[in-house]
Amino acid sequence: MRAPDALIGLRVVAKPAALDAVAAPDGRPKTWTMLRIAPDDAIVTGTATLTVDDPFAIVEPEYAFVHWRLTTAEFDGIKRHIEWPLPAPGVLGQGLIAGVAAKVVIASDHVLLIVSASLADELMDRLW
Amino acid sequence: MRIVVDEQPIEYAEGDSVAVAIVRADQHPQHGGALCLAGDCGNCCAEIDGVAFTRTCLTAARPGLRVNRHPAVGAPPLHPDPPVNPVASPNHVASTVQRERADVVVIGAGESGTAAASAARAEGRAVTVLAGELGHDVVGVYPGPLVIVRLADGDMLHVHAHDVVIATGAAELHPVCDGNMLRGIFTAGAAEKLSATGVDLGMVATVELEQLRSIEGSDGHVTGVVTADGTSTPCHSLIVTSRHTSPRDLLARMVSDPHVHAAGAAGAHFELPPCPTTGVVCACSKVTVDDLQMVWDKGFQHLELIKRASLCGTGTCQGGACMPHLRAFVTAKSGQAAAPFTGRPASRQLTIGEAAADMHLDPFRRTALHDEHIALGARMDRFGGWWRPWNYGDYLDEYWAVREGVSLGDVSTLGKMIVSGPDVVEALERIYPTTIHDIRPGRSRYVLLLNERGHLIDDGMVCRETSVDGTDRFVLTFTSGGASFAEAWIRDWIESWGLDVHVLDRTLALSAINVTGPLASELLRRVGLDEPPRFLQHVHADVAGVPCHVLRLSFTGEASFELHHPRIHSVELWQALMAAGSDLGVRPHGLQALFALRLEKGHVIVGMDTEMDSTPRRLNMDWAVKLDKPNFIGRTALLRTADLDDRRRLFGMTMDGPAPVEGAPIWVDGQIVGHVTSSFHSPGLGKTVMLGWQKHTPFADTVTIDDRPALVTHPPFYDAEGARARA
Numbered sequence: 054m055r056a057p058d059a060l061i062g063l064r065v066v067a068k069p070a071a072l073d074a075v076a077a078p079d080g081r082p083k084t085w086t087m088l089r090i091a092p093d094d095a096i097v098t099g100t101a102t103l104t105v106d107d108p109f110a111i112v113e114p115e116y117a118f119v120h121w122r123l124t125t126a127e128f129d130g131i132k133r134h135i136e137w138p139l140p141a142p143g144v145l146g147q148g149l150i151a152g153v154a155a156k157v158v159i160a161s162d163h164v165l166l167i168v169s170a171s172l173a174d175e176l177m178d179r180l181w
Numbered sequence: 182m183r184i185v186v187d188e189q190p191i192e193y194a195e196g197d198s199v200a201v202a203i204v205r206a207d208q209h210p211q212h213g214g215a216l217c218l219a220g221d222c223g224n225c226c227a228e229i230d231g232v233a234f235t236r237t238c239l240t241a242a243r244p245g246l247r248v249n250r251h252p253a254v255g256a257p258p259l260h261p262d263p264p265v266n267p268v269a270s271p272n273h274v275a276s277t278v279q280r281e282r283a284d285v286v287v288i289g290a291g292e293s294g295t296a297a298a299s300a301a302r303a304e305g306r307a308v309t310v311l312a313g314e315l316g317h318d319v320v321g322v323y324p325g326p327l328v329i330v331r332l333a334d335g336d337m338l339h340v341h342a343h344d345v346v347i348a349t350g351a352a353e354l355h356p357v358c359d360g361n362m363l364r365g366i367f368t369a370g371a372a373e374k375l376s377a378t379g380v381d382l383g384m385v386a387t388v389e390l391e392q393l394r395s396i397e398g399s400d401g402h403v404t405g406v407v408t409a410d411g412t413s414t415p416c417h418s419l420i421v422t423s424r425h426t427s428p429r430d431l432l433a434r435m436v437s438d439p440h441v442h443a444a445g446a447a448g449a450h451f452e453l454p455p456c457p458t459t460g461v462v463c464a465c466s467k468v469t470v471d472d473l474q475m476v477w478d479k480g481f482q483h484l485e486l487i488k489r490a491s492l493c494g495t496g497t498c499q500g501g502a503c504m505p506h507l508r509a510f511v512t513a514k515s516g517q518a519a520a521p522f523t524g525r526p527a528s529r530q531l532t533i534g535e536a537a538a539d540m541h542l543d544p545f546r547r548t549a550l551h552d553e554h555i556a557l558g559a560r561m562d563r564f565g566g567w568w569r570p571w572n573y574g575d576y577l578d579e580y581w582a583v584r585e586g587v588s589l590g591d592v593s594t595l596g597k598m599i600v601s602g603p604d605v606v607e608a609l610e611r612i613y614p615t616t617i618h619d620i621r622p623g624r625s626r627y628v629l630l631l632n633e634r635g636h637l638i639d640d641g642m643v644c645r646e647t648s649v650d651g652t653d654r655f656v657l658t659f660t661s662g663g664a665s666f667a668e669a670w671i672r673d674w675i676e677s678w679g680l681d682v683h684v685l686d687r688t689l690a691l692s693a694i695n696v697t698g699p700l701a702s703e704l705l706r707r708v709g710l711d712e713p714p715r716f717l718q719h720v721h722a723d724v725a726g727v728p729c730h731v732l733r734l735s736f737t738g739e740a741s742f743e744l745h746h747p748r749i750h751s752v753e754l755w756q757a758l759m760a761a762g763s764d765l766g767v768r769p770h771g772l773q774a775l776f777a778l779r780l781e782k783g784h785v786i787v788g789m790d791t792e793m794d795s796t797p798r799r800l801n802m803d804w805a806v807k808l809d810k811p812n813f814i815g816r817t818a819l820l821r822t823a824d825l826d827d828r829r830r831l832f833g834m835t836m837d838g839p840a841p842v843e844g845a846p847i848w849v850d851g852q853i854v855g856h857v858t859s860s861f862h863s864p865g866l867g868k869t870v871m872l873g874w875q876k877h878t879p880f881a882d883t884v885t886i887d888d889r890p891a892l893v894t895h896p897p898f899y900d901a902e903g904a905r906a907r908a
Contacts, residue, residue: 109683136339174551
């Protein structure tokens, strides 16, 4: 299997309502994807800046994760390592895959498989 | 067609199970005992193709299949020459796991099972039926509920269900009387199967279990039967019938869950057989009625206690054969109906490969510098959930590089957390036993993390960020092994208190390199850090073009700068530092050197030098606790115990000669009073330095370790004034 790509984005911790209402600076149209990993915690890809209506919000560049963009067939090949219900399309799913904590987002024509960079080699060894 | 039993080929017929083939040859899969040929008992278990405890009645015969009987006494032997690598074993089965989900799982395809499945389907529910005749060997029912199945092809099936219906029917009773472990005894169901396959059982006698007094035999084989009226009837095979049956309820007994229920005969009320008076009750564990009576007389008078005391029901069949007799025994003795005992997976013997199919060890993380360490010849080892360099060849070279030059350490594994919010100071004041509000921006402070009982659970630094917009923000660090727990601990307390604080764990996003040694500042100037922070200060600055949060502290005893930086820039930063310091003799150091360096300073490692109940006082770290603070976790316990005598204390010690092993006992006046937690023969100090516990008062000034005197002294052993760390 090919090496994963770094997941480039921002990590945002803020009040849930502020995350719900997060906006691009200067009212520009939304071009990003928000992966909500907790009510007050999200990874936002596709933008380098965000406006968050919370003076104490923590907004930091995220370097912790890597990802594979898998074809549906590739994802079918690893499904047997997933014991939890797969998320609905577009919804973030989190759990162990082959014993490694990972995240999954299912799109219409591909699946994003996200894992901590520190565990990427371990996951590759176990899956492929 | 032949199979091989104890190295002797025997003929079998098409469709025979191994057990039937063996009986066809007038033999027994074991050394005796009634056969049910239905998988309910363990009397037909043997080693098949190297796998012990395999039920021969459920295994189809095939040409060349090798059967070895278990020994009459004791467990089957392990293979005489076990392979070092289990995966290379000829018996290794690389089982994989298939996973399914169902609204309802029905176990059993008989009348009750079919009815249950039909009813569920009529309600529009997705149903999975598991049955032996479909190639399913149900291993166990677990909380969830989760049903684990061994498939005919050797793979495993895990079915997550909302409801589980166990419709496994009823089992025939095995006889319990004198002679019940002879060869040639069959239940009625077994006899029917044997008859249907044309097996000649010779002269047969049939007796009702309730009329059975004893079974006669010679050379281990049945020769006759004696009934209750004293009549003796000669026979070669004995068929035992019974008006009683027993629920085949092992799976139902495995889990107490309202979504798991037995149906049909498996869940019906059954009349117990007569109380056994002689013979073997539990054939798997060879427990006799006399054994049961003995444990009863010793006071074990509850079914679960008798089971544990006698091992009755703990064998291969887990009560499948003996449960009704054991219940009858206890009921008769106590006068109260005895309920069945709990069942535990697995209901079928599994190979390690099958049990471990798709199971994984907890993964160990790799830092971004993992490959750099390998390239530098590091011996990697596992510490605190991470792969870390233990040394790079000679840890004393690394030790001297830190003491006299400059060295790099990969400390990416340290826990790192950002906290902010209007209540952040209040939260940290409650979490830590030292004062937080007076930490000025740009400064940091060493802190302990205590639990409610005042016991040390972690330590680290609190760094106050420079406020740019009036908001408070701190960076917290934790030990490598304690980071995950500390995050959960802090989140939990903040939520419990209802304080308004945001928490972001940066441990995995940020790497960290410790630049340490008397030439550390010089090296950092060469890579662009013109004004390195002073001791216990921290700054944000570019180092070799990489944005870093630079923390000045010292764990090694020398000037140390932790460069916290984006993980994706770790390799370039590491290589830049190594290149810039080549003429300074820069080299990396591993944990082995780090442990030695910090020991010379007397710094404890949580979990290594500390114990579960180590208070700051026991660690001589009262200085890190401000009891005059109004509140912090553990304060009440520390106040309560402050005036009490304490017989435990961690001391520093020195001695001549080589370092004793860590864990070595500490002796005073011929008594063991504690043990060594850390030890190192310091080439710089010319003696061995140690930390260790004394757990006996009065605390001694001199102790004996490895038959040598050791002097109790207060660390640090090196640079007591801390001048080098502050340089």
